[in-house]
Amino acid sequence: MAKPSRIQSENREKILAAALEVFSRDGFRGATVDAIAQASGMSKPNLLYYYRSKEAIYAEVLAGLLDAWLDPLRALDPEGDPAREIGAYIDRKIEMARDYPAESRLFAGEMLRGAPILDTVLRRDLKALVDEKAEVIRAWTRAGQLAPVHPHHLIFAIWATTQHYADFDPQVRAVLGDEGEGRFHDAADFLKRLFLLGLCPRDGAG
Amino acid sequence: MAKPSRIQSENREKILAAALEVFSRDGFRGATVDAIAQASGMSKPNLLYYYRSKEAIYAEVLAGLLDAWLDPLRALDPEGDPAREIGAYIDRKIEMARDYPAESRLFAGEMLRGAPILDTVLRRDLKALVDEKAEVIRAWTRAGQLAPVHPHHLIFAIWATTQHYADFDPQVRAVLGDEGEGRFHDAADFLKRLFLLGLCPRDGAG
DNA sequence: CCCCTTCTTGACCAGTTGGTAAAATCGAGG
């Protein structure tokens, strides 16, 4: 079991890409192995030659996802200016909601199911990363560069507001109607303003 | 087909309550008619005597849901003080996420599926209500009582941040760990501060 | 060109699931 052959890596790659689409569209239960196989251009038994079960594919897709999904948070720079850093984080998260909605929905689906697969890794890796960045936020507050807020809930709020545009896309479209074209740009604008300044009117505001 | 008998209404009620639990826990595809029947304390064919199909039950549950789900937004009072009204709206939404998580998750699941059942009612009723309240927010801005922000995105942000605590509960618990007990109270505090004041530090802040 | 491993497929299976048919039972009005 040294290195995977060319065919191995190619087919595994094709399967994971197809599985991401199918799982994110139909959910874990709604997705069928046949549908994933067809989307990867191979037969069902052949797919099961590469992954032993439907759940194995699902777990693999999720595992490959989480890392990339958290990159924007990792990039939050303790040395940077808080307002700029948080603004950049919001921008990056909105871009991901726009460019990788399937990933967002798959993750949301796993949460709705009670996170049976991701639970352990959430408690370990995700918690560690969030705790680390929460400390960064607390340091900013201590330095007087940020209002005293609960860091974890701040991070939740950024996740929720940005991923909303991927996960609740039908609702967003329904409400915005024809004006919804620039929704990602408008959202980024609004959210940066909201997070940095809040809703209270003030004097020198533009 | 005049009025439903006592047995009719009782059983339909039991079915809908059971269906809410099962659908919200397992999703539309994951839920089985048998599971709903068992949870309502009746046999599968008997359940199908009251609702002709699994999808009919699902649609009925969703329909009954949406109205109650939007009540907090309806209560937004154009005559009230903006800061107080928005704060009260956030409080109410956090309460609902705490007390009715199944409803929230069911709705989220329907969105993830692309809103096949709710799509039309979203475009009609939901859009109408949101547009109406967006006008209220614009009026507040014109009166100088609120910063000039995109009203629709403000409403999305409130929905997203509050419902997050129901829909992403496993993630929230995983990140907060043992400190997560007062998460709904902390969230309401944080969100009201965020929405009304933003994150920028300022002089007279408490 | 041969051989052995890797890869692919067609046929198949058992369990599950949404839904039906018809018979049995219940229950309120007469």
Next chain:
DNA sequence: CCTCGATTTTACCAACTGGTCAAGAAGGGG
């Protein structure tokens, strides 16, 4: 207590689905 419609159950089915198996096709090192 009898009757007729409303309600409930037993038995059942066809479609679907995750997964297996054994046989065949392909591919690369010698």
